[in-house]
Amino acid sequence: MRETPLSNCERDFLLKSIEAKKRLDGRQTYDYRNIKITFGTDYGCCTVCLGKTRVLAQVSCELVPPKDARPTEGLMFFNLELSPMASPGFQSNRQSELLVTLNRQLERCLRNSRCIDTESLCVISGEKVWQIRVDVHVLNHDGNLMDAASVAAISALSHFKRPEVAIQGRDVTVFSPEERDPVPLSVYHMPICVSFAFFQQGTYLLVDPCEKEEQVMDGLLVIAMNKHREICFIQSSGGIMLLKDQVLRCSKIASVKVSEITELISKALENDKRVRKEGGKFGFAESVAKERITVLTREEAPLEMTDVQATADEIISKADAPPEVVPSPVIVATGTGQVGEGLQSTWGLEDDDDEEEEMSDLTEREKKKDEVMVISDSEEEEVVILNQAGQSKCS
């Protein structure tokens, strides 16, 4: 399917509102949408909701022979898929530009920054190492897939626990989770991506663009940082021209955002750990809010209510009073009545003169209240309803 294109009116409206520093959902220019992080029952499964954008990440592992060039390091494999349920424009087998970009950015963000200790993944040097595979699926696309994907991936990696192994000489025994507790991965730091959308050749910038804003943006700058204020990855895309101080400013904004998001992730991880320990219910089923299916619920949207009363009074006082029109019922014949006046039918009328004549006729007739009203848009040839004075009707 093709994506529905954005109309020019919508585009102009969005650009004008961005110039006036207002966003569609009422956020400020540097605000993120609500981020909700939930974990599943298995270790390593994580869903992130960034506003309406939903992304699912799953981490799995298996034992494989290592690369020849690095025999003592484990392997990491990242795969991001745009499933067709996320957006009508996504097709499952097409290698689109967006897919390539997201995949490469995710790979570079997590692999090159060395957030996971790969040396600890080695079991037998040169023969068997753990390969950690992160699969990210986009469930709903409402803008800013990169941020959501990176948060999901790093949360899933922090949540994941791999099976314990015992090495005796050249034999490796892998214990299942029932036999021995699985071991968490050693995560050095959490790189989080922050996306900045640029509009009007770099004059305006927004953090966390939603889908409509993404469709009108000129270009995107993605900065990945961790909470120690280290930049892990910068990538600019789209045909925009940036200035050096713009990039520096964005990095400062990014550091603030990243610390907030890292807090959120740690809290979610803590929560999940606590719930599991206490034996409570955990997993996706618990995290979905209970809503009745038969009721259409809508999120509460905050409205600005300052000075509403004063503004409303002002508007009312300035407006003119509407005319008092009390339509009088016209009783045409026994059993029929007419209140108000319908419009003249303009079908089949070629001359304007006829119209005017008829209009003037009608106005004349109005003044005489007990006159015969000719209902002209009837399909019958001639409908003459004689007045009540008692003559027979002919129709």
Next chain:
Amino acid sequence: MATIQVSEAEKVYIMHGVRDDSRVDGRGCEDYRHMEIETDVVSNTDGSAKVSLGQTDILVGIKAEIGRPRPMVPDEGYLEFFVDCSANATPEFEGRGGEELGVELSNNLYKVFNNRHSLDLRSLCIRPGENCWVLYVDVLLLQCDGNLFDAMSIAIKAALFNTRIPNVHISEDEEGGKEIELSDDPYDCMRLNVENVPCIVTLCKIGHRHVVDATLQEKSCSVASLLISVTHKGTVTCVRKLGGGSLDPDSIFEMTETGKRVGKMLHVPLMELLQKEENLGRERTKVGFLA
């Protein structure tokens, strides 16, 4: 290739010219275009060569790696060809467009080099049945103006001449396992004997005569061509017919004779040139594309 479209009138003109032994650029029927050869242009490889034949540019790089020999012939190494028709030549080769032509070219190269006499494959063996040298010959097509096979074969011959394979020392360690060590000295290397490497001559039949080294324009006037690979002694190692038209046996015989003659004449100056270039040694300024 930059898409050639030739009108009927041009075709007739070319055919008449060939009939009178004078081609569009003034050559005779058996003359090659201006050829420039340079070796050792890419330093990451074990051997490389760049050949420009008129407007056709070919770059060949050879990398030697240690691998397992083929089970049928355990005491020989082997060559692997890969032809990359890059998008530089024509926009139609972008993405996967050039794959078809590339596969056809590499298959033909396999056939030509598939006999024991062209290259001494025994010298590529390290340990019979276990290790041998595999030469990956990568041909990069940069510009295409007809006569790809000739230019490729000359480039491959020059690159093979230039290939330096490091010498191998086999040492035994305590447990009886054998270790292979490559010598680090850049001068301690093995060279290949390329005396018997054949050169390909492509003959295109235009009208009743045949021409050597056809440009794309001339190729569009011909219906069939014959590919002959000739060694320096004049032995024909491989003959293939390309194109959709038909050739009668007499013209095949004629074309083969011409091919043998031309091919034999090609080898001697080529070897002389390669030797001369080699003798310049390290003082030679590498030009590559910067000419």
Next chain:
Amino acid sequence: MAGLELLSDQGYRLDGRKATELRKLQARMGVFGQADGSAYMEQGNTKALAVVYGPHEVRGSRSKSLHDRAVINCQYSMATFSTAERKRRPHGDRKSSEMSLHLKQTFEAAVLTQLYPRSQIDIYVKILQSDGGNYSACVNAATLALVDAGIPMRDYVCACTAGFVEDTPLADLCHAEESGGGTTLSLALLPRSESIALVQMDARLHQDHLPALMEAATVACKGLSKVLDDVVRQHLQEVSVQTRE
């Protein structure tokens, strides 16, 4: 980073350069006669070849053509013998697709595409030898090829890499320095207006070091633009001498 010392105590790098020195740069325009524009660029040991076809009619599906601008189509590929380990596929893998996308974005910002509505400009770049700074060599070679093809641009697009070792920014990294585990920043710049067409960075760097790194890359790009300018002027002189006679 153990073993190889990327910056010695006297301030010399692995190949003997100082911290802010660029590698030897050689370029040539008009290498191929058949293409509309072509250029060959050597930045140290990295060799890149760029070829431009266009502007011509949009090939393939008509729906790709834009009514008000030209479409820029890029393909980045590496020769199989360009790297130390032989590459099996010259193009088509994810890394090459990503590079092609980046090149496309860089040149969409620089080329005056409004002058050629409903047409297509093809830029094909091939790396013949890879020794670090692949993206920068491609961008520089493609700039020269576009100039050779006569396609109007806002300014030269110069690209360079910069790295950071022990509080010193290094300009124009070679392969050993890139894979040493330190930071690599690639910057594509339009030198006169100092506007950045593409910025890309991998590996960890503390935020406070970012301004210094970007400054080093900007200075390197400006130096590069002078060399490119010289090459273009020289080529023009040669061509005009030939055509005059």
